[in-house]
Amino acid sequence: MTTPDPKLDLTISRIIKAPRSLVWSAWTDPSRFEQWWIPAPAKCKVVAMDLRPGGALTTQMSENGGDFQPHLSACFLDVQDGERIVFTNALTGGWRPAEQPFMTAIVTLQDHPDGTDYHAYVMHKSNADRTMHEELGFFDGWGTVIGQLATLVEKRVR
Secondary structure, X not given: OOOOOOOOEEEEEEEEOOOHHHHHHHHHOHXXXXXXXXXXXXXXXXXXXXXXXXXXXXXXXXXXXXXXXEEEXXXXXXXXXXXXXXXXXXXXXXXXXXXXXXXXXXXXXEEEOOEEEEEEEEEEOOHHHHHHHHHOOHHHHHHHHHXXXXXXXXHHHO
16 A cells, blocks of 8 residues: 555545454445445445456435435455455446546555554545545545444443
């Protein structure tokens, strides 16, 4: 992995007080993933989650009880069991080029004395895209969903 470039990349980390296996399971089980992937009270539906390089990651969201609408159409680039997931919306499942590429994300999980060190590293093709993602609420949005993930898995530890 390259060193983050502050002009192009955004990063966010959190210590989750649960074993890495529980965090991994919440990332890779579609029914659990739906419980934390989108900031509440919006709802998430997993349309596709094919956890292999070239596999699709497709989600929809519903706000205020409305119909589900497209949210994310992405492609997994790398999946290292229990440790790392890399996906991009520059491609869709089957390595098909996407209409509007925006970012590539690397999510890593490492053991920590208090549970799991969760780190997301999100790369953008330009400073304008990075700035737009930050202004759209990257830290609030990704921070919220990581918090929702932590709540989901930490309650299983108690």
